[in-house]
Amino acid sequence: MALLLTLALSAAAFLLQIRGGLGVEIIGGKEASPHSMPFMALIKGKDICGGILIKANWVLTAAHCSVNNKTDVILGVHSQFQREKEQQKFMIQKAVPHPCFDEQMHENDLMLLQLKRSAKLNKNVAVLSLPTKEKDIKVGTKCEVAGWGITKNKNKSGSDKLMQVTISILDRKVCNDKKHYNFNPVITNNMLCAGDARGGRDTCGGDSGGPLLCNHILEGITSFGGIICGDAKNPGIYTRLTHKYLLWIKKTIGGDF
Numbered sequence: 001m002a003l004l005l006t007l008a009l010s011a012a013a014f015l016l017q018i019r020g021g022l023g024v025e026i027i028g029g030k031e032a033s034p035h036s037m038p039f040m041a042l043i044k045g046k047d048i049c050g051g052i053l054i055k056a057n058w059v060l061t062a063a064h065c066s067v068n069n070k071t072d073v074i075l076g077v078h079s080q081f082q083r084e085k086e087q088q089k090f091m092i093q094k095a096v097p098h099p100c101f102d103e104q105m106h107e108n109d110l111m112l113l114q115l116k117r118s119a120k121l122n123k124n125v126a127v128l129s130l131p132t133k134e135k136d137i138k139v140g141t142k143c144e145v146a147g148w149g150i151t152k153n154k155n156k157s158g159s160d161k162l163m164q165v166t167i168s169i170l171d172r173k174v175c176n177d178k179k180h181y182n183f184n185p186v187i188t189n190n191m192l193c194a195g196d197a198r199g200g201r202d203t204c205g206g207d208s209g210g211p212l213l214c215n216h217i218l219e220g221i222t223s224f225g226g227i228i229c230g231d232a233k234n235p236g237i238y239t240r241l242t243h244k245y246l247l248w249i250k251k252t253i254g255g256d257f
Contacts, residue, residue: 032164034078035086037146039128040162042080043113043209045071050147050210052128052218056118058253060130061209062221062239063097063111073115076124080148081160086124090115096252098245105185109223109239111209112252131217134243136189141169143194143214145222145236147207167194167201169214170235180233190242192220195235203236204229212238 041051041059049065051073059073069092076086093116098108119125137143146164175193176183187193192212195202203210203222212220219241226234239245 030164032078032146032162034162035076035124037162037164037211038076038122038124038126040075040077040146040210042074042077042148043067043071044074044080048080048148048206049208050222051113052209052211052221053119053125054130054249055127055253056121057093057115059113059115060221060249061111061113062223063101063109064103064106064223065111065209067092067095067111067113073113075119077148078162079160080162088119088125090117090119092116098248106224106237107188107190108245110221110245110248112249114253128211128218130246130249131219131241132246134241134246135219136240137169137192137214137219139169139171141214142166143169143212143219145194145203145207145210145212147203147210147222165201165203167196167236169194170197175235175237180235187237190240190245191223192238192240193235194220194238195225195232196230197232199232200230202230 039053041053043049043051043061043065045067047066049061051059051061053075054060071092073090073092075088078084092113094114095111097111100108102108144164144166146162148162170193172187172193175181175187181187207222210222211218220238223237223239225236
């Protein structure tokens with residue numbers, strides 16, 4: 001238990017640009033079909049993050065998400081504010097942030113959560129397979145992101161239902177130029193930049209740890225973005241599932257994906 005407390009990460013220290021700790025937000029999206037993403041995990045404590053069930057007792061999320069011994073991981077969720085018969089609630093046995101996580105540069109923003117017991121897998125709670133090899137997604141590729149919560153910047157409370165939105169992969173060179181992030185921070189090859197060139201479609205604070213799905217394959221994890229959600233100048237940034245990250249995940253959780 002003491003280890004969990006030691007591993008608890010403070011999202012509050014990340015200013016407003018970090019996509020964790022402010023309620024899960026999808027900008028410009030729509031309600032997902034109930035339980036159409038059975039791998040989605042709602043990580044709920046003082047703050048909210050998303051996650052992905054990658055093994056019956058392991059959830060993949062972002063390292064900057066704050067967890068402790070009172071954090072719940074809930075599977076089978078469509079409505080976060082109503083009790084649903086499909087839901088399964090878990091406590092965390094162990095939190096394992098990536099050992100090289102850099103909170104300033106946002107590098108290696110990955111964390112694995114071992115659940116205290118295995119989930120009962122069914123049509124509403126299912127494991128999402130990880131890619132077998134890394135892929136640098138082509139610019140212009142359409143991808144899906146999902147989460148619970150705020151749908152407009154001015155809102156203070158999150159959406160009851162799971163929301164999703166389609167975004168596009170953007171060129172890192174563009175995302176690093178003076179009109180965008182201007183290398184502050186640097187958008188590296190370990191990251192994917194995605195959104196809408198005109199703005200209006202985005203993830204936002206608290207959506208951290210949720211999936212970036214391209215052609216139905218998990219390619220990234222929601223990491224950070226601009227202060228104003230949906231701002232074309234600061235698109236969402238996602239941790240790309242590179243070969244080294246896939247090896248780390250496999251070594252940590254054991255067995256095959």
